[in-house]
Amino acid sequence: MIICANKMEYPLRSQCQRVQKQVMVNTEKERASLLFMQALASRGSVDAVSHQMASHPQYLESFLRSQHYILHMDGPLPLPCRHYIAIMAASRHHCSYLVSLHSADFLRVGGDPVWLQGLEAAPARLRLLDHINKVLAHQPWLTACSHIQTLLKTGGQCWSLAELVQAVVLLAHCHALCSFVFGSASGTVCDLASLPKSPGTGTPPAYCSCDAANGNANVPVDITRRRSLDSSTEMFFLRERIQKSQEEREKREERLLHVHTLQQTELEEEEEAAVCLAEPARFISDPDFCYQDFARREEDHFQVFRVQDYSWEDHGFSLVNRLYSDIGHLLDDRFRSVASLPSSHSPDLKRAIWNYIHCVLGIRPLCCPLPWAPLKPSERIHVNLLIMEARLQAELLYALRAITQYMIA
Numbered sequence: 001m002i003i004c005a006n007k008m009e010y011p012l013r014s015q016c017q018r019v020q021k022q023v024m025v026n027t028e029k030e031r032a033s034l035l036f037m038q039a040l041a042s043r044g045s046v047d048a049v050s051h052q053m054a055s056h057p058q059y060l061e062s063f064l065r066s067q068h069y070i071l072h073m074d075g076p077l078p079l080p081c082r083h084y085i086a087i088m089a090a091s092r093h094h095c096s097y098l099v100s101l102h103s104a105d106f107l108r109v110g111g112d113p114v115w116l117q118g119l120e121a122a123p124a125r126l127r128l129l130d131h132i133n134k135v136l137a138h139q140p141w142l143t144a145c146s147h148i149q150t151l152l153k154t155g156g157q158c159w160s161l162a163e164l165v166q167a168v169v170l171l172a173h174c175h176a177l178c179s180f181v182f183g184s185a186s187g188t189v190c191d192l193a194s195l196p197k198s199p200g201t202g203t204p205p206a207y208c209s210c211d212a213a214n215g216n217a218n219v220p221v222d223i224t225r226r227r228s229l230d231s232s233t234e235m236f237f238l239r240e241r242i243q244k245s246q247e248e249r250e251k252r253e254e255r256l257l258h259v260h261t262l263q264q265t266e267l268e269e270e271e272e273a274a275v276c277l278a279e280p281a282r283f284i285s286d287p288d289f290c291y292q293d294f295a296r297r298e299e300d301h302f303q304v305f306r307v308q309d310y311s312w313e314d315h316g317f318s319l320v321n322r323l324y325s326d327i328g329h330l331l332d333d334r335f336r337s338v339a340s341l342p343s344s345h346s347p348d349l350k351r352a353i354w355n356y357i358h359c360v361l362g363i364r365p366l367c368c369p370l371p372w373a374p375l376k377p378s379e380r381i382h383v384n385l386l387i388m389e390a391r392l393q394a395e396l397l398y399a400l401r402a403i404t405q406y407m408i409a
Contacts, residue, residue: 047101049177052184055381062337066330070170071105075324076163077170080111084126085167088119089174091283092137095181098174103278118282124157129167130285132399136168137175138291140398141305141362145405152406161403165323168399169331176392183384294362305363305398312393316400323403331396338389341382350386357390363397 053060071082083106090098103116115122119130128151135142151159159167281287310316312335321328343350355365375383 048097049181049184052180052381053385056341056385059334059337059341059385062330062333066327066334067173069327069330070166070173075166076160077166079109080106080115081126082166082170083109083111084115084122085129085170086174087116087278088126088129088133088283089137089171090178091280092134093175093178093182094280095178096280097181098178099278099280099283116278116282119285125159128157128159129171132168133171134284134286134289136171136395136399138289139294140395141294143398143402145402145409148402148406162323165320165403166327168403169320169324169327169396172392172395172399175395176388179391180384180388183387184381294360305401307358307363307365310397310401310404312397315404316393316397319400319404320396331392335389335393338385341385343379343382344376345379353383353386354390357387358394361391361394361398363394 050060050064053063071086072079075082077085083102086102087099087106090102106116107113119127132143132147132151135147148164151164152161312332317328317332320331339350339354358365
């Protein structure tokens with residue numbers, strides 16, 4: 001006879017499961033730590049946004065990879081222009097945190113501090129992005145083929161198609177990131193870690209083997225050489241020369257250190273002043289232009305955007321990947337990563353959040369289930385990530401559809 005109990009305990013299995021969970025937790029923590037170390041090595045700090053996302057290392061990795069590619073890797077736009085476009089995008093939502101962050105990066109990569117005085121101080125080509133910036137940020141359903149045509153055919157200030165695609169991706173990325181910043185209150189948090197700066201004490205760095213040949217008297221003189229000097233006279237003159245060389249070297253170092261300190265101080269003061277002047281209101285026009293409920297809009301001449309007519313999988317991915325090499329794969333990896341994040345709720349809830357954001361922005365999915373359940377504090381970050389990525393994809397679909405219509409026309 002086989003007796004089946006309602007509940008049977010297997011100590012060994014339970015112990016193995018606990019060990020597996022612990023290993024998984026440790027692995028995730030190590031993965032997040034590694035990502036933070038890479039961020040420290042690349043830019044000298046870990047921003048508050050990355051820290052908020054650290055609870056989902058798998059997604060954080062794909063996010064950082066795509067963001068680094070957009071801002072720093074190969075592309076038609078110069079690095080200062082990329083950060084300035086990011087400033088313009090963040091300013092539409094008055095996100096002071098991102099404006100300050102990209103203002104500092106803008107100066108770090110050699111941007112002209114005069115541009116930070118406001119949008120009017122920027123080159124005309126960048127000012128041309130202002131209209132599509134505000135449309136994508138607040139009413140993306142207004143994005144039209146005419147906007148693309150204006151940017152691509154404006155005399156000597158015209159954009160190339162490759163430049164425009166990179167700019168649009170950057171605008172959409174920063175608009176969506178503003179949603180995450182405000183949703184997770186990252187905008188009130190300063191950078192969480194920064195590399196220590198070398199003290200300005202005048203102490204030289206660690207010596208290498210060539211210092212002695214360069215006359216650095218702080219390097220110990222080889223003992224064998226000193227023993228070979230059997231003449232007291234030679235020893236006296238040797239010490240005198242060493243002392244004199246040391247004094248001259250110290251004077252040169254003091255002069256160089258003083259000049260370097262003055263230059264560094266002036267540079268830091270200029271950068272700090274420029275960043276402080278970088279208020280979001282300086283980089284936008286038409287501040288009254290804002291979001292309107294798409295479902296209640298008065299205009300009825302806008303065609304409803306349906307995913308079966310133009311989708312990321314069938315249309316947007318291939319177009320953006322063709323015009324901006326590899327970015328399609330990086331963005332698609334972000335969308336897939338956020339969709340596959342573990343959650344205690346059903347997949348229907350994640351799909352409902354995604355579809356709801358698309359509906360708010362005028363995109364009608366095939367279906368829009370609306371299950372809901374209370375969220376735990378640990379799940380709020382997950383929801384914020386879903387909102388951010390859904391918005392990013394929605395803006396990209398509107399912009400890429402307009403670009404497709406321009407190319408066809």
